[in-house]
Amino acid sequence: MSDVANQTPGWALLYPEPPQSGARRGPHIYPRSDLLTFSILFLFAAIIRIGTMKFSTVLLPLLAAPFAASEHTSNWAVLVSTSRFWFNYRHLANVLSLYRTVKRLGIPDSQIILMLPDDMACNPRNAFPGTVYNNADRALDLYGDNIEVDYRGYEVTVENFIRLMTDRVGEDMPRSKRLMTDERSNILVYMTGHGGNEFLKFQDAEEISAFDLADAFGQMWEKKRYHEILFMIDTCQANTMYSKFYSPNILATGSSEIDQSSYSHHADNDVGVAVIDRYTYYNLEFLENQVKDPTSKLTMGELFDSYDEEKIHSRPGIRYDLFAGGEQEARNRKVMDFFGNVQNVEVESRNETGWIREAGHSSIKLHKSHEQSVANVSSQQPSVENLRREGAWKVDEEQGWNKQAYGVAALIGCASIWLAGSWLESM
Known part of the structure; x- marks a missing residue:
């Protein structure tokens, strides 16, 4: 049989051999x-x-041309108040005001991490129980029925904040307390409270330094947890908090330079305390009056140009050097790239070669x-x-x-x- 196999033409191994006339073939492999x-x-x-x-x-x-420039597929917001006690009512109002704005512009609660260290709404000193207002006319209750607080009271700590940002949490951590971002996510990080030169106090008990914050963002970049970050901070000497940042694709802005205070805007005589800070107030004024809906084409440069030192009573700072493309590219970024929401189609063309x-x-x-x-x-x-x-x-x-x-x-x-x-x- 070996001789026969050696004499078999090549086509016979590629195609079935023709059947003999008058005979039906049996099984063949x-x-x-x-x-x-x-x-x-x-x-x-x-x-x-x-x-x-x-x-x-x-x-x-x-088809996705309106979103192609930003190259991100999701938006997240981390909104943090770091102050306890009734006289810091305005810090809670700052965070809740921005929370309402980003929700209006499309970011869902599932992509917002809200950290509130004290419940001003239920404080016995509150003349309007169960409510929080940011304006003397009290037209809008910021503490409405549809608010979702993710970290409350003594959960708001430096450790929990850093664990949240770097995703160093246990498997039993609820999804609502996790920042489920990736390398295609844009993140708005807003912080308000009492601070000083390169530090921010948490609940008047501990501090987070500019180095801690910079290292947290550095870990996030190494772990591919963000595409771009907009960091906003409203505290005294706020601009010193982003002076140690070194990770790419971060656009940072703050309310005041070193040795400058951050001031409140106005007080409500019935509430008895200031209800919002100036820097946050004028950011919200632009967002509420100019950014009408999620289709807005306004840029970050236009937002920054709206800052008026005479109104804010301090000198806001902006850091462009870490952003890809520098100042011009950062200023051309749309406001909606950070304050709104997108649902892009992610094209995995990079896998084609593999x-x-x-x-x-x-x-x-x-x-x-x-x-x-x-x-x-x-x-x-x-x-x-x-x-x-x-x-x-x-x-x-x-x-x-x-x-x-x-x-x-x-x-x-x-x-x-x-x-x-x-x-x-x-x-």
């Missing part, structure tokens, strides 16, 4: 035929895969399997001939190839439907 079928299907799947990726990389970015590399490895494996199958054919010829004599399990060659052709046609049809569905879904 066609390893090369099966290999050919599998190779056709594999190559067809590769073409469909690559075609789909080309479709995605060319057409989907055009997938093709995997296809090459698969081809090598197929070639090795083919060589092994040739050896198996030679060793299995006697048993095949015996089975042929017994006449069990007869297969017609033409029907077999017809079935394979039908299978390929069905696969082409399914792929066409898939491509059409993907195109319609991306519209």
